[in-house]
Amino acid sequence: MAKDSKLILDPLADNNPITIQVLGICSALAITAQLKASIVMTISVLFVMGIGNVVMSLIRNIIPSKIRIIVQLTVVAALVIIVDQVLKAFSYQLSKELGAFIGLIITNCIIMGRFEAFALGNGPWRSFLDGIGNALGYGVILIIVGFFRELLGSGTLLGYQILGDPIAKTGLYSLGYENNGFMLLAPMALIVVGIIIWVQRANNPALIEEN
């Protein structure tokens, strides 16, 4: 039992997919300019990884190893397309907001990485937990990065103006504060992720690799 809970908890910190395994960096840079986009992406990945890991685990013994990457890709792509179609039919507005992420989910290397590293060698229940854990670990970083980028870049959180109105110069802006537009560009996401990695490793020297 203790081992099972480790599957969920480890990826949140000490074996985080972004900061430790360095997977899923591309989407972490692309979509974290807003907190809302980060949250939506987290939920989507949670869903696809949870189910995808179970499917891969169930068919792990019958997959020919020569084409296993193609099989993995097909499973993710099929799942994502089904989710997309169902959303379009029953929650059209949400599906429009997700539109840009659909392609990013398919190419998200965390999903393929966990299929390859875990689901192919473990049972469905443990694979499910591993999928959920890694998706949450991914989500935590996304939300932290999204929080700082939206707050410092646009002065808003989830679209609400936190620091005042930049055009009418109220709140913090009346004191001469300006939004840092650079925060909205992808390079700053990399720097924020870098800072998170730095803080995490400074707190836990066991994570630092030896040369």
Added chain:
Amino acid sequence: MEKRTDKNIYTIAFAIGMVVVVGSLLAFVASSLKPKITENKRIEKQQNILYAMGIHENTESSVAFVADDKVGEEFSKYITSQFVVNGSSVSEDTEAYLIDVKKEQAKIKNGGQRRLPLFVGEKDSETFYIVPIRGKGLWDAVWAYIAMDQDMVILGAYFDHKGETAGLGANIKERFFMDDFIGEHLLDSSGNFVGVDISKSNNDPLNSDKIDNQVDAIAGATITGDGVAAMIRNDLKLYVPYFKNLKN
């Protein structure tokens, strides 16, 4: 001994089986959900057209459409006629709003004639001429519904996009950007069509100057902004003869 799953024949059989299973599953899902998706797209178009002419449920800074279950009713109440402009002929067509602008644009490439939909709306005894336009942003398509009066002054605009960057180009569908277009002139002072430029240097962030043919750009979204300006220039220009006729 070689494992059963390593044999070539097994690999090929597995691949074929997988393609058949996944293919039929996706085809089944897609065809069973299709009527519902088509209906949702129809509702969205009606909502967008009504939004452009100012019929929405916006609060202070949000974008809110007429509710899904009311939109059909409101649409037939406010949209008095729909036309298709085809070269020099203008014909009435009650289903003009279903015309796919993307497909019409493709017809030009094949040397065909493009049908231009146009919707006429009445609200508070004011007449709105609403047209759908489409262009390219940074990553993918951008499109809009522009409501104008007979002098081609913009009365309302709704922008949307397929995949512009969240927080940057995606902001074209935010109120602070769309509302800037209201009142903007598409013609210059001598009546020639110039469109509306998305400018980074107009020094008018509150957009109080409505006859400069410029609105303030979004920082960090230069290519999306240029795409929007090009879309307005190229697509709205096609309607200029219609508006010239209207006045004569």
